[in-house]
Amino acid sequence: MGAKRPDRREFLRGGAALAGGLTVGAAEPALGQAPPEPERYVRGDPDLIAYGERSRFVTSVRIPHPPGGRESPDAFGLVFHVAAPLQDSVGTITPSSLHFVGTTRGSLMPEIDPAEHRLMIHGMVERPLVFTMQDLKRLPSVTRLHFIECAGNRARSTHKDVQESHGMTSCAEWTGVLLSTLLEEAGVKDGAAWVVAEGTENVKGASSFPLAKAMDYCIVAYGMNGEAVRPQNGFPLRLLIPGFEGIFNTKYLRRIKVTDEYYLNYNDYGHLSRDDTRAALGYQVGPKSVITHPSGGQRLPGHGFYEISGLAWSGGGAVSRVDVSTDAGRSWQEAEIQGTAQRMAHTRFRLPWSWDGQEAVLMSRCTDEVGQVQPTQAQVAEHFGRPDNPSAGVPGLDNTIQPWRVAGDGSVHNARA
Amino acid sequence: MGAKRPDRREFLRGGAALAGGLTVGAAEPALGQAPPEPERYVRGDPDLIAYGERSRFVTSVRIPHPPGGRESPDAFGLVFHVAAPLQDSVGTITPSSLHFVGTTRGSLMPEIDPAEHRLMIHGMVERPLVFTMQDLKRLPSVTRLHFIECAGNRARSTHKDVQESHGMTSCAEWTGVLLSTLLEEAGVKDGAAWVVAEGTENVKGASSFPLAKAMDYCIVAYGMNGEAVRPQNGFPLRLLIPGFEGIFNTKYLRRIKVTDEYYLNYNDYGHLSRDDTRAALGYQVGPKSVITHPSGGQRLPGHGFYEISGLAWSGGGAVSRVDVSTDAGRSWQEAEIQGTAQRMAHTRFRLPWSWDGQEAVLMSRCTDEVGQVQPTQAQVAEHFGRPDNPSAGVPGLDNTIQPWRVAGDGSVHNARA
Numbered sequence: 018m019g020a021k022r023p024d025r026r027e028f029l030r031g032g033a034a035l036a037g038g039l040t041v042g043a044a045e046p047a048l049g050q051a052p053p054e055p056e057r058y059v060r061g062d063p064d065l066i067a068y069g070e071r072s073r074f075v076t077s078v079r080i081p082h083p084p085g086g087r088e089s090p091d092a093f094g095l096v097f098h099v100a101a102p103l104q105d106s107v108g109t110i111t112p113s114s115l116h117f118v119g120t121t122r123g124s125l126m127p128e129i130d131p132a133e134h135r136l137m138i139h140g141m142v143e144r145p146l147v148f149t150m151q152d153l154k155r156l157p158s159v160t161r162l163h164f165i166e167c168a169g170n171r172a173r174s175t176h177k178d179v180q181e182s183h184g185m186t187s188c189a190e191w192t193g194v195l196l197s198t199l200l201e202e203a204g205v206k207d208g209a210a211w212v213v214a215e216g217t218e219n220v221k222g223a224s225s226f227p228l229a230k231a232m233d234y235c236i237v238a239y240g241m242n243g244e245a246v247r248p249q250n251g252f253p254l255r256l257l258i259p260g261f262e263g264i265f266n267t268k269y270l271r272r273i274k275v276t277d278e279y280y281l282n283y284n285d286y287g288h289l290s291r292d293d294t295r296a297a298l299g300y301q302v303g304p305k306s307v308i309t310h311p312s313g314g315q316r317l318p319g320h321g322f323y324e325i326s327g328l329a330w331s332g333g334g335a336v337s338r339v340d341v342s343t344d345a346g347r348s349w350q351e352a353e354i355q356g357t358a359q360r361m362a363h364t365r366f367r368l369p370w371s372w373d374g375q376e377a378v379l380m381s382r383c384t385d386e387v388g389q390v391q392p393t394q395a396q397v398a399e400h401f402g403r404p405d406n407p408s409a410g411v412p413g414l415d416n417t418i419q420p421w422r423v424a425g426d427g428s429v430h431n432a433r434a
Numbered sequence: 435m436g437a438k439r440p441d442r443r444e445f446l447r448g449g450a451a452l453a454g455g456l457t458v459g460a461a462e463p464a465l466g467q468a469p470p471e472p473e474r475y476v477r478g479d480p481d482l483i484a485y486g487e488r489s490r491f492v493t494s495v496r497i498p499h500p501p502g503g504r505e506s507p508d509a510f511g512l513v514f515h516v517a518a519p520l521q522d523s524v525g526t527i528t529p530s531s532l533h534f535v536g537t538t539r540g541s542l543m544p545e546i547d548p549a550e551h552r553l554m555i556h557g558m559v560e561r562p563l564v565f566t567m568q569d570l571k572r573l574p575s576v577t578r579l580h581f582i583e584c585a586g587n588r589a590r591s592t593h594k595d596v597q598e599s600h601g602m603t604s605c606a607e608w609t610g611v612l613l614s615t616l617l618e619e620a621g622v623k624d625g626a627a628w629v630v631a632e633g634t635e636n637v638k639g640a641s642s643f644p645l646a647k648a649m650d651y652c653i654v655a656y657g658m659n660g661e662a663v664r665p666q667n668g669f670p671l672r673l674l675i676p677g678f679e680g681i682f683n684t685k686y687l688r689r690i691k692v693t694d695e696y697y698l699n700y701n702d703y704g705h706l707s708r709d710d711t712r713a714a715l716g717y718q719v720g721p722k723s724v725i726t727h728p729s730g731g732q733r734l735p736g737h738g739f740y741e742i743s744g745l746a747w748s749g750g751g752a753v754s755r756v757d758v759s760t761d762a763g764r765s766w767q768e769a770e771i772q773g774t775a776q777r778m779a780h781t782r783f784r785l786p787w788s789w790d791g792q793e794a795v796l797m798s799r800c801t802d803e804v805g806q807v808q809p810t811q812a813q814v815a816e817h818f819g820r821p822d823n824p825s826a827g828v829p830g831l832d833n834t835i836q837p838w839r840v841a842g843d844g845s846v847h848n849a850r851a
Contacts (some may be wrong), residue, residue: 065518065666067495069531074548075662078484099483106655108577110527114486115661131491155740160525160782192524238513240524242659244532245492249482254490286639318718323572355577357774365577 044323053382054131077105079182082169084181093198098169099249100184103309103328107366109162109355111187113242118249118265119167119184119185125313127269128216131245131253136199136237140274143204143366150253153239156194161236162362164188164330166302167263171415172394172434177220178314181421183307188363191257200275204393209275214256225280226258226300234259234361237270259361260332268342303331304391305416306339308382317427320374325352328363331385335359338384339366345378345420345432346393352381359368360386377423378432393418394433436614474575494522496532499586501598515586515603516666520726520745526579526780528604530659535704536584536602536680544634544686545793548662548670553616553654557630557691560621567670570656572768573611578653581605581747584680588832589811591850595731597723599848600724603747605780606667609657609676614649617692626692633671634686634714641682641698642673643717651676651778654687676778677749678717679831720748721808722833723756723783734844737791742769745780748802752776755801756783762795762837762849763810769798777803794840795849810835 053280082100099118105414111117120126131150139145170185200212207229212231214224236257238246246252251268258265306329311317325343329336335358340349355365366381383391398404420432499517515533518528528534537543548567556562587602617629624644629648631641653674655663664671668685675682723746730736742760746753752775757766772782783798800808811834815821837849 035738066498069496069533069535069664069666071530072545072548072662072665074546074670077661079486081483106660107575108607108660110607110660112659112661113488113529116486118486128489129491131489151735155738157741157786158524158743159786189529190525242529243523243525243527244494244529245489247486250487253491318568321572324574326575356776359773367575369574 077102077115078185079117080180082117082181082185084397098167098185100180100365101187103179103184103186103307104312104315106228106309106328109188109328109363110242111189111363113189113244113247113250116189116241116250117142117165117167117185118248119169120249126248127216128248129253129269132252134271136254136270137272138199138203138275139272140276141206141209142200142275143206144202146203148199153194153237153254157198158192158194159190159236160190161208161259162188162190162239162359163236163257163259164302164361164363165257165263165266166305166330168414170379172417172419174431176313176431176433178418178431179307179309182313185263186363188328189242189331190240191236191238191255193238193254193257196235196237196256197275199237199273202233203275208277209374211279213274213276213278213280214265214270215272215274216251216256216267217271224258224267225276226261226265228275230258230261230300250419260302260334262302264333265300286389296312301332302414303333303390303416304336304385305330306336306381306391307419308379308381308383308421311379311423312421313429313431315429317372317423317429319427320372323370323372325368325370325379327366327381329354329366329381329383330361330363331389332361333384333389334361334386336364336366337386337388339364340382340384341366341368342382343370343377344379346380346418349382372423374425376425379421379423382418382420391416391418407426422434449631459463464539476520487815494519494532496534497597497601499534499598499602501593508812515584515602517597518604519601520596520601520724521729521732523726526605526745526782527659528606528780530606530661530664530667533604533606533664533667534582534584534602536586537666540831543665545641546634546686551670553671553687554689555616555620555692556689557693558623558626559617559692560623561619563620565616565618567656569653570611570671574611575611576653577607577609577657578676579605579607579776580653580676581719581778581780582646582674582680582683584749585831589834589836589850591848593848593850595728595848596724596726596729596836599730602680604781605676605745605747605808607654607657608653608672610653610655610671610674611691613652613654613673616654616690617648622692625694628693628696629764630691630693630697631682631684631687632689632691633668633673633684634688641684642693643678643682645661645692647675647678647717677719677751679719679749682717685686702746712796717788718749719831720750720833721753721800721802722747723753723798723807723808724836725838726759727797728796728840728846729838730848732738732846734789734840734846736844737789740787740789742787742796744783744798746771746783746800747778748800748806749778750806751778751803753781753783753800754803754805756781757799757801758783758785759799760787760794761798763835789817789840791842793842796838797835799835808833808835 066177079099082098101115101117166186172182176182214379238255238257246255254270256267256270308327310326329339339352342349352366352368358364422430422432496516499515518532518534553565583603589599593599655672655674663672671687673684675689727743727746746756756769758769759766769783769785775781839847839849
């Protein structure tokens, strides 16, 4: 690769942002030659003109979660959850076609005619209301970037890649009406303290959450990434409870009841009991982050310059800082955060890195706007009184740091394995 | 509608944001009744698990532009350009499947294997370089929201809706390497003043632009809305020249040449000649805006509360202010801008409106960060010395204000007609 050294020198000359240098690519075609023509032209048919598709060369897909999938409890479907291919992610948005799906119906989903759909607001309100989709679209709306994350999104030593370890979170641009707008219109009665949201799913279709949260940041969303919410994410209406674990973000939303007590929610896990203090342990996500490139299952083609890139998020608000280590946590460098970090949204972080070809362990650590810091697995084990068994897993939500080991041959592996 | 008046009173009580009030929707189902079950459940097949689709109830599609389509010059395809359905847009992002397409090949597009694709940088540089896609993805990257707009996006009295009048602009989250990073690496020689970008299209595949612009904000993009750039938008590589008219944003980018003179670009319009001063007239877009709801072809179901919503953008930078008129420009109110306006990006604006059922003419006016203000059609006609003929059209890019007339029956029409 000697012929490429001049380029590396240039990258060094380019300063810190380019420290390390790139081993510039193939010698073919030779400089001055015209690059090859495309193998062929494709004639778009009317369907492609109406609604375009991705290239046949792009094969990134979602996978069942947990890896290998499992029978759903009622055998309605073969797939339990569906995880997003974060290893191929660029930027901050998850494409709607690749957004993770949490379900207890396997791949079964309600098909709802939006013209027939209604949202009812009742319980401890002055004026019970029923809204059509057309009504909702007349009301003052907001558009915000928010992540959703399933409580099942927990790193394990058995995970081969970031799709298996962190693929149960995604981020989209959601548009809809603030829940507070609807509740103010209905008129919340004195003594109300809780809200129960119900979706059109016989299983896992309801959740209780505090009225205080309902009045803050929650969105009754009909738009997702610039078009209608996708069926797998609750078409025509999904409740966004930004920062709370995924199960609270009720899909196929049809009813909101204001109450004075915490309700038992019907779900398949039982991690939401009538004990609201216990339930509260499951509310808020993060602070959390993961490196998506280089990550498990990928391979670095050679030493030299690389950009370390990943996603950070927190249920506590905006990401304020991300630090990256390339030496298993002995030293840390502050990464660059893309643009202005949004509240309860995935945030892309990046750090230039010159790989010397030696084994390296890569880690990222998120700090959020309220000062919360993402812990290591060992710190959490210590906290829960079992320092001798750090891999036992974390009760509640797992936001521990994910280490990736880059081997001398450039292959990348889960360093927990 | 007497039974619904209590709701309107509530919206009035809600204050300015809700001034006017909503006529709340259908009486069915009666309050307290359970909303209807979905007509059926859909079982997702493995394809839907891998890569999801939109609901069959969502039928928003792109249309040929100009309306009705036309034979492309070489009869390679039936469709000339393809316009985005902005009348259905929510938020700021255009879904990649609905992003407008400008082409002179009709629906014909190059199909490129990314493993074979190369980007060459040559001309007046110290070190000509050839990059593979893998090389480019190792370099420092950025993610930014940017619009692209075709010069053919010009309001006409014959346009029935906003898709016909403004559908040749879209906005996406683009990810890639700054062109300045690549040019600094190649080393631009003294005396260089222009850059020519060439794509893998035999027609409309090249453009010249000033070196100063090349060093500022331009992106060699491989990512679009969180996945690979779509084929209709230049897969695997598109050059983003934010703020410049669409034709400069070269698709299927394969070659960048640094030169000391302005090159004649091969295109089908001739509006880029060797006269670089004349060409300069076509560079920068905006300031511009359009109301997407209520807009032509839509119908308001009754008087009462509505949110007026639309998109604003400028090639000059970020949108700093949008004003809306509901009385044909006699009076203006400042609209709310969603979040932090990004530079050279669509920006969603909103204004609450109580429609009294009388005829109204709605207009929006964009002001950008450099103080440029969107003109009326009459102001432009005055400027070009034909005040007696305001509808003659605008030379160069047309960013005139689009008026929509709301008739007493709630139907919305192009007020230029």
